[in-house]
Amino acid sequence: MPTFTQAxxxxxxxxxxxxxxxxxxxxxxDGPLQTVCGAVSPKLVFDGAMKKGLSVTEFSHLMATDPRAxxxxxxx
Numbered sequence: 001m002p003t004f005t006q007a008x009x010x011x012x013x014x015x016x017x018x019x020x021x022x023x024x025x026x027x028x029x030d031g032p033l034q035t036v037c038g039a040v041s042p043k044l045v046f047d048g049a050m051k052k053g054l055s056v057t058e059f060s061h062l063m064a065t066d067p068r069a070x071x072x073x074x075x076x
Contacts, residue, residue: 001050004029004043024056025049028063037067041074048073 002010007026011019016027029042029049037045049059052073062069 002026004046007046021056022050025054025059028056028059033063033070036063037070040071044074045070048076051076 002020002022004026007020007023008030011023011027014023016024019027026046029046033042033045034040054062
């Protein structure tokens with residue numbers, strides 16, 4: 001499992017179309033996450049999503065439909 005920093009570096013190097021699931025989730029955490037879900041820690045949310053094994057599709061669905069579930073990822 002890559003760290004948040006490693007995943008962001010991969011996303012920047014490869015681009016979203018060629019990056020791993022973890023890198024795309026890191027990009028979502030680093031970008032629109034706080035706008036959509038409020039005061040959450042991007043790194044802690046990323047770590048929780050990785051521990052839970054969420055895919056990009058599952059993560060983005062949660063962002064769109066259940067911001068509280070995204071916030072709960074910080075505590076896994």
